[in-house]
Amino acid sequence: MSWLRPYVVVFATATIDGRIASRTGFSKLSCSEDKRRQFWLRSKVDAVLVGVNTIIVDNPTLRPKEFPHTRPRYYRVVLDGRLRVPLNARILDVSQYPTIVITSSRSDRSKIAELRKRGVEVIELDTEPPLPLDKVLPKLLDYGIRILMVEGGGETLWHFFRYGVVDELRVTYTSTVFGGREATSLVGGEGFSDTSESPKLKPVLLGLCTCGNEIHVIYRAMDVRGTPIEKPDLDTLRNFTLLIDLREGLWKPVT
Numbered sequence: 001m002s003w004l005r006p007y008v009v010v011f012a013t014a015t016i017d018g019r020i021a022s023r024t025g026f027s028k029l030s031c032s033e034d035k036r037r038q039f040w041l042r043s044k045v046d047a048v049l050v051g052v053n054t055i056i057v058d059n060p061t062l063r064p065k066e067f068p069h070t071r072p073r074y075y076r077v078v079l080d081g082r083l084r085v086p087l088n089a090r091i092l093d094v095s096q097y098p099t100i101v102i103t104s105s106r107s108d109r110s111k112i113a114e115l116r117k118r119g120v121e122v123i124e125l126d127t128e129p130p131l132p133l134d135k136v137l138p139k140l141l142d143y144g145i146r147i148l149m150v151e152g153g154g155e156t157l158w159h160f161f162r163y164g165v166v167d168e169l170r171v172t173y174t175s176t177v178f179g180g181r182e183a184t185s186l187v188g189g190e191g192f193s194d195t196s197e198s199p200k201l202k203p204v205l206l207g208l209c210t211c212g213n214e215i216h217v218i219y220r221a222m223d224v225r226g227t228p229i230e231k232p233d234l235d236t237l238r239n240f241t242l243l244i245d246l247r248e249g250l251w252k253p254v255t
């Protein structure tokens, strides 16, 4: 397809049964090395995006940490079709890093004005939620966002997979199981009906975390829509020796 968009890397930490949060919303799944992998990736991207439920439940700052940021810019982006972001959310503090909230132009005008007064960038799309990603992602290019990291949650990842705009998926599988009908899956939404509909991903790197209890897998998507304007080399082994212990004989890189 001819439309242009950023390169999209999804990063998530899931239980063995593919849950990113338990039925109570508990999602502190990462070990310290996994956090470092996440921070390392944040240092290599132009923006980190989450859905508004993640802001409501976790109240993250999504700042880069530990590793010096290597790109010209760093935005935090929230997909928020109905403008539910709480006004006391930490992400709305733009003193260090800018924040972009993407919403529908039908959202509360006074709340949009309040966010803008605080220095938050609000992108309004003239459509009802859910916001179509083939409109959202080209808008991010206007801010110079060429490499986008998507951290979740499950509903947001559904939209990214449904639009076929995930170029790369990086998942850490922890050593625990949550189960639960009400738990949040790595990918939520309506779901695909069968493998003829669902996206195909190829594992290109498999590692045992230095903690010894987690595996980290990097997949590349085999069928993507839209054209990423930059294709970064994010996963050379040199970059990963720092973070992943590929123990010979136990695990080895697929490529």
Ligand SMILES: NC(=O)c1ccc[n+]([C@@H]2O[C@H](COP(=O)([O-])OP(=O)(O)OC[C@H]3O[C@@H](n4cnc5c(N)ncnc54)[C@H](OP(=O)(O)O)[C@@H]3O)[C@@H](O)[C@H]2O)c1
Binding pocket: 011, 012, 013, 014, 019, 020, 021, 025, 026, 027, 029, 050, 051, 052, 053, 054, 055, 057, 058, 079, 080, 081, 082, 083, 084, 129, 130, 131, 132, 133, 151, 152, 153, 154, 155, 156, 157, 159, 184, 188
């Ligand atoms: N373990 C991990 O790696 C990880 C990472 C991130 C989050 N989490 C966990 O995941 C849970 C939250 O996940 P979730 O699936 O409930 O929600 P989510 O993906 O964080 O947010 C979903 C909401 O974002 C808005 N949104 C997403 N895509 C949109 C689109 N295309 N257009 C318009 N609005 C859009 C919608 O709000 P409206 O419904 O108002 O339209 C949607 O309901 C939390 O418990 C969090 O802790 C875990």
